[in-house]
Amino acid sequence: xxxxxxxxxxxxxTSGAAVKSADAVSDQFPAGLRVLVVDDDPTCLMILEKMLxxxxxxxxxxxxxxxxxxxLRKNKNGFDIVISDxxxxxxxxxxxxxxxxxxxxxxxxxxxxxDGKNVVMKGVTHGACDYLIKPVRIEALKNIWQHVxxxxxxxxxxxxxxxxxxxxxxxxxxxDDADYSxxxxxxxxxxxxxxxxxxxxxEERDDTSTLKKPRVVWSVELHQQFVAAVDQLGIDKxxxxxxxxxxxxxGLTRENVASHLQKYRLYLRRLSGVSQHQNNMNSSFMNPQDxxxxxxxxxxxxxxxxxxxxxxxPAQSLATLQAAGLGRSAPKGGLPMPIMDQRNLFSFExxxxxxxxxxxxxxHLSNSKPVNLLHGIPTNMEPxxxxxxxxxxxxxxxxTVRVNASTQSNPLLMQMAQSQPRGHMLSENTGPHLPxxxxxxGQPSASNGTSNALMGRNGxxxxxxxxxxxxxxxxxxxxxFPINQxxxxxxxxFPLGSTPGISSITTKGSFQEEVTSGIKxxxxxxxxxDIFSELQxxxxxxxxxxxxxxNAASQHANPLHxxxxxxxxxxxxxxFSSNQQTGQSRDANTMIxxxxxxxxxxxxxxxxxxxxxxxxxxxxxxxxxxxxIPDASSQTNFYPxxxxxxxxxxxxxxQQEGIGPAExxxxxxxxxxxxxxx
Amino acid sequence: MERSQPRRQxxxxxxxxxxxxxxxxxxxxxxxxxDDANPNFVEEIVTLYYRDSSRLISSIEQALKERHTLDxxxxxxxxxxxxxxxxxxxxxxxKAECTLFREYCRTGNAEGCMKTFQQLKKEYASLRKKLExxxxxxxxxxxxxxxxxxx
Numbered sequence: 001x002x003x004x005x006x007x008x009x010x011x012x013x014t015s016g017a018a019v020k021s022a023d024a025v026s027d028q029f030p031a032g033l034r035v036l037v038v039d040d041d042p043t044c045l046m047i048l049e050k051m052l053x054x055x056x057x058x059x060x061x062x063x064x065x066x067x068x069x070x071x072l073r074k075n076k077n078g079f080d081i082v083i084s085d086x087x088x089x090x091x092x093x094x095x096x097x098x099x100x101x102x103x104x105x106x107x108x109x110x111x112x113x114x115d116g117k118n119v120v121m122k123g124v125t126h127g128a129c130d131y132l133i134k135p136v137r138i139e140a141l142k143n144i145w146q147h148v149x150x151x152x153x154x155x156x157x158x159x160x161x162x163x164x165x166x167x168x169x170x171x172x173x174x175x176d177d178a179d180y181s182x183x184x185x186x187x188x189x190x191x192x193x194x195x196x197x198x199x200x201x202x203e204e205r206d207d208t209s210t211l212k213k214p215r216v217v218w219s220v221e222l223h224q225q226f227v228a229a230v231d232q233l234g235i236d237k238x239x240x241x242x243x244x245x246x247x248x249x250x251g252l253t254r255e256n257v258a259s260h261l262q263k264y265r266l267y268l269r270r271l272s273g274v275s276q277h278q279n280n281m282n283s284s285f286m287n288p289q290d291x292x293x294x295x296x297x298x299x300x301x302x303x304x305x306x307x308x309x310x311x312x313x314p315a316q317s318l319a320t321l322q323a324a325g326l327g328r329s330a331p332k333g334g335l336p337m338p339i340m341d342q343r344n345l346f347s348f349e350x351x352x353x354x355x356x357x358x359x360x361x362x363x364h365l366s367n368s369k370p371v372n373l374l375h376g377i378p379t380n381m382e383p384x385x386x387x388x389x390x391x392x393x394x395x396x397x398x399x400t401v402r403v404n405a406s407t408q409s410n411p412l413l414m415q416m417a418q419s420q421p422r423g424h425m426l427s428e429n430t431g432p433h434l435p436x437x438x439x440x441x442g443q444p445s446a447s448n449g450t451s452n453a454l455m456g457r458n459g460x461x462x463x464x465x466x467x468x469x470x471x472x473x474x475x476x477x478x479x480x481f482p483i484n485q486x487x488x489x490x491x492x493x494f495p496l497g498s499t500p501g502i503s504s505i506t507t508k509g510s511f512q513e514e515v516t517s518g519i520k521x522x523x524x525x526x527x528x529x530d531i532f533s534e535l536q537x538x539x540x541x542x543x544x545x546x547x548x549x550x551n552a553a554s555q556h557a558n559p560l561h562x563x564x565x566x567x568x569x570x571x572x573x574x575x576f577s578s579n580q581q582t583g584q585s586r587d588a589n590t591m592i593x594x595x596x597x598x599x600x601x602x603x604x605x606x607x608x609x610x611x612x613x614x615x616x617x618x619x620x621x622x623x624x625x626x627x628x629i630p631d632a633s634s635q636t637n638f639y640p641x642x643x644x645x646x647x648x649x650x651x652x653x654x655q656q657e658g659i660g661p662a663e664x665x666x667x668x669x670x671x672x673x674x675x676x677x678x
Numbered sequence: 679m680e681r682s683q684p685r686r687q688x689x690x691x692x693x694x695x696x697x698x699x700x701x702x703x704x705x706x707x708x709x710x711x712x713d714d715a716n717p718n719f720v721e722e723i724v725t726l727y728y729r730d731s732s733r734l735i736s737s738i739e740q741a742l743k744e745r746h747t748l749d750x751x752x753x754x755x756x757x758x759x760x761x762x763x764x765x766x767x768x769x770x771x772x773k774a775e776c777t778l779f780r781e782y783c784r785t786g787n788a789e790g791c792m793k794t795f796q797q798l799k800k801e802y803a804s805l806r807k808k809l810e811x812x813x814x815x816x817x818x819x820x821x822x823x824x825x826x827x828x829x
Contacts, residue, residue, distance in 0.1 A: 040759075041730070041759065041762055041763050041766075042726055042730050043723060043726050043727045043730055043731075043763045043766055043767065044762060044763065044766045046722075046723060046726060047708065047711075047723060047766050047767075050711045050716065050719060051707075051711060054711055054713075087755070087758065087759065112762070113758065113761055113762035113765060114758065134762050134765055134766060135704045135707075135762075135765045135766045135768070136766075137704075137707055138707060138710070138711070
């Protein structure tokens with residue numbers, strides 16, 4: 001699928017470097033290990049440098065923590081391990097340790113002349129992988145490579161478990177870690193295989209091969225994806241496995257996520273002393289992802305998948321969009337989307353990351369998350385609001401808040417995001433479109449904003465499902481969205497494919513179809529949401545929109561084939577859902593979700609509408625690939641007025657870059673914002 | 679041989695420094711780090727140490743001038759840094775004085791701090807002179823094959 005390809009390519013980019021470096025290292029390992037030494041004492045620094053050089057390591061030294069962080073950030077994959085003094089003038093060594101752990105996830109060794117038990121314990125609790133007492137002897141330094149190997153091994157194993165295929169194994173083996181028990185790898189691999197479909201595995205394999213990197217570099221983008229995923233899940237329910245799925249980053253292991261989550265929690269705790277962290281930690285760490293998944297899947301088995309898919313899509317599309325619009329080209333500030341992104345990003349991320357593999361997982365994730373995300377997403381989500389919300393409320397806890405506030409904008413986004421994932425799922429079936437998204441998503445940084453926005457929508461959709469359902473309907477787009485996201489909304493019920501509107505969309509792009517269908521489903525899914533239940537009769541919707549020529553008519557069945565098209569469906573759904581809520585088919589929708597409704601309405605009216613939706617969606621979501629829609633206006637067919645979303649999206653998009661016509665194909669992209677709901 | 683004499687002298691001098699308790703194992707570690715790229719590595723390090731630590735010494739001195747209102751925390755922090763530095767070059771006696779000083783800080787013994795500091799400064803200066811002589815002789819003797827451990 002394109003998705004996988006896209007993802008693969010994305011991951012390749014990131015993982016390639018890692019792989020390369022890993023390969024390079026492994027040739028003469030441990031020689032060439034890239035060490036960063038941080039110490040304010042010049043004498044010690046010089047001695048350490050000399051000792052490390054003698055061990056045949058590649059040494060970089062700096063005398064302040066700030067310089068070290070700058071170096072690390074600038075050169076994400078440039079170091080294998082960090083050695084830092086505890087007492088430094090500009091920053092406490094433990095703080096630096098935390099930062100590094102969160103952002104780069106590198107093994108860090110602490111050093112000090114102080115050998116008091118308390119200090120050493122502090123090192124342990126902050127996550128240092130070792131603690132050396134000064135004066136440091138060269139013998140102690142000779143073995144620091146073990147920490148690098150150990151970490152990589154754990155990460156790798158994690159990846160495997162999460163489904164990284166044997167490729168990872170192979171790669172792992174390739175790296176000098178001969179110690180990695182191949183048997184262990186194999187078993188992991190087998191487990192992961194069981195967990196995932198063949199399909200996923202295949203994708204994983206591709207990913208893993210590229211990814212195999214021993215150490216995960218938590219780039220800003222990746223971290224944002226992570227944060228988005230956590231947000232989507234809800235800090236309380238953010239389990240590494242789910243996060244991993246939501247993020248859907250090839251080659252990323254559950255362990256990577258788990259350790260990063262731990263750090264993130266520490267970080268959050270430090271920031272706000274939020275208890276959620278702890279909850280999250282507990283929940284995330286403890287919850288066996290499988291278990292969670294199991295439950296979730298049981299809820300909506302299919303739906304989840306769809307959701308996941310959809311979720312994936314949106315995230316990706318968001319990312320892409322964001323990347324396209326916000327990040328890369330356009331100033332993020334302009335776009336409200338970016339703001340939302342924090343969370344949105346995540347929501348998007350999820351779908352993106354694991355479209356194939358994580359679909360199931362995502363579902364779970366989304367299921368669990370959406371609720372948080374969308375509490376009472378108000379209707380008008382102003383992307384800006386959302387964005388601001390997101391931005392401000394980085395911490396997970398905020399997400400919920402944000403969602404509400406931003407619901408206005410978020411809902412749309414969320415919905416879109418949600419729908420997107422669904423679209424993914426659908427698109428998967430449809431194939432082609434999806435892949436695109438991932439690639440587009442690949443521009444995470446940029447897309448963050450957008451994706452976030454989208455995600456936000458999704459998230460909102462998800463979270464709001466339950467409570468906010470009503471309001472959601474108002475927000476319409478938003479609400480539906482959550483449905484999509486939340487596991488509650490059975491993806492299956494969300495007949496992306498089925499939605500007539502969707503199909504029409506698909507005409508535009510496979511994606512679209514799915515979107516619509518997904519959207520519809522979204523409505524249907526959410527058991528929690530009354531609306532959803534109403535929506536569940538997407539049939540009505542579908543029926544009502546016979547005109548929606550979905551190509552996807554058949555697609556209904558595929559709620560979210562990961563089509564980007566989903567976005568359109570999202571839109572549609574949104575409208576639909578609203579319709580359902582009120583029982584009025586279009587009117588209600590229109591009222592609530594402008595963009596959506598109009599979309600749905602239009603959909604009903606004809607495929608054109610759907611297309612509009614799609615365009616809307618696409619536009620919003622990303623400039624990325626929306627095949628057709630760069631702007632609502634561009635689309636002509638759209639009913640700009642109706643589509644509040646569209647406007648939003650277009651506004652967002654435009655801001656981003658003047659949204660150009662998303663003509664891209666990204667199936668996924670289309671989702672981005674518009675699809676949000678459902 | 680011509681070279682053996684100076685070499686033996688250097689070795690003897692080093693042995694003497696160890697016997698007096700002025701240097702410890704860390705010094706040997708540093709010597710072992712010398713190679714073709716840095717034949718006088720230890721000398722470079724010691725020079726760097728004296729240059730950098732002199733500012734720490736003045737800071738401590740300044741802080742001790744408060745006489746009866748000593749900020750023990752600050753003194754302890756400064757001394758901690760100084761101790762870390764000194765231990766990294768193997769300055770055994772200096773390091774011992776640092777430990778003693780910190781103990782006085784912990785108990786809030788101003789008098790003890792000041793007396794210890796004076797002693798520390800003496801040791802610090804004395805070591806410097808001896809090491810300078812040592813390095814000079816070592817340079818004259820030419821590079822040694824390997825660092826020899828004192829008995």
